[in-house]
Amino acid sequence: MPVAVVAVVAMVSVGCGSSAVTPSSATSAGGSAAAPWWLAMNSSSKTSGALTSSAVVDGFRVHPDPGDDGVIHAFEGENVVVNAADVASRPPAPQSYLIVNWGDGPNERVGCGPCRLEHGYGAGRYTLVATADDLQPATTVPSNTNRSISLVVEVSPQREIVAPIQPFEFVPRDIGVGETALLRIPFFLPPGVTVTSVSLYCSPFNAVIIGFAPFSPPIVELPFTGIVPGTCTFAASGDASGTPFKQKTTLTIH
Numbered sequence: 001m002p003v004a005v006v007a008v009v010a011m012v013s014v015g016c017g018s019s020a021v022t023p024s025s026a027t028s029a030g031g032s033a034a035a036p037w038w039l040a041m042n043s044s045s046k047t048s049g050a051l052t053s054s055a056v057v058d059g060f061r062v063h064p065d066p067g068d069d070g071v072i073h074a075f076e077g078e079n080v081v082v083n084a085a086d087v088a089s090r091p092p093a094p095q096s097y098l099i100v101n102w103g104d105g106p107n108e109r110v111g112c113g114p115c116r117l118e119h120g121y122g123a124g125r126y127t128l129v130a131t132a133d134d135l136q137p138a139t140t141v142p143s144n145t146n147r148s149i150s151l152v153v154e155v156s157p158q159r160e161i162v163a164p165i166q167p168f169e170f171v172p173r174d175i176g177v178g179e180t181a182l183l184r185i186p187f188f189l190p191p192g193v194t195v196t197s198v199s200l201y202c203s204p205f206n207a208v209i210i211g212f213a214p215f216s217p218p219i220v221e222l223p224f225t226g227i228v229p230g231t232c233t234f235a236a237s238g239d240a241s242g243t244p245f246k247q248k249t250t251l252t253i254h
Contacts, residue, residue: 037189058149059087060130063201072128072153075246079118080153081201084132087147088112101129103153116203121155128153163247164193164240167219170251180211180225181251183234187217195238202232207253226253 055065061083066072074080080102088096089112096112102119103126110117112132131148167184175181189195202208207230211223224232235248 037195056086057151059147060084060132060149061086062130062149062151063199065197065199066151070152072151074121074153074155076123076155076157077120079120080128081116081118082128082130083116084130085112085115087132088115097133099131099133103127103129121153123155123157126153126155127151162240162243162245164190164245165195165236165247166190168234168236168247169249170224170234173250174252174254175224175226176254177226177228180223182221182223183249183251185220185222187220192241193238194240195236197238198234198236200232200234202230204228204230208232208251224251229253 055062057066061081062072063081064072064074064078072080082098082100084096084098088098096115097109098112098115098117099107099109100117100119101107102121104121104124108117108119115132128151129148130151131146133146165186167186169184170181171184172181207226207228208224209227211225231250231252233248233250235246237244237246239245
């Protein structure tokens, strides 16, 4: 098996985990990066090569990731997701709750259970406050405690879609449990394209198993086999000859 096959599968096979990879820039084959773009993504991962789903902020998982400025940057039509499952109390403790004030309306509340909420914004700048309440501390004295985070969300108007990375798709995009789809991506980036972040977001986290696949440049085809009903979205963002872009493709498992 070629070394590159092992590297790309190692990058993705842990997928659907707890924190998104936002690596240093990878450029087209004609630029400064000698390795394929997905290997460059892997080289700077802080999670041992795992391509995973969402950033962790004080125990809360959020998606999209906050940028270097600490702000979540999103576009209209793109949902912001908050998940507090990692900080929720575990049975037999009483149920915890996730409460989110999105900054543009009333609070939303959900049990943990799902412990996950998502929200779409119009263009603008907002302050998101997420709270996990009724947490049970690991002490012998019964008591309740809360944990909160506050993040700024900056939402840009939906812009003309720029999709410089081709192919960038699941084939097919809709499969049943036990069936397999291929994620088709190019071995190298096209000229003038720089990728700054890559993410794989699966809901639920165990929706798929990602397998090994031989490939023949210029195309890489990674098999995704459905395990339980859900969705997986593979996304990349960066710059194409001076124009910012964000691409994504979604696989639905039913």
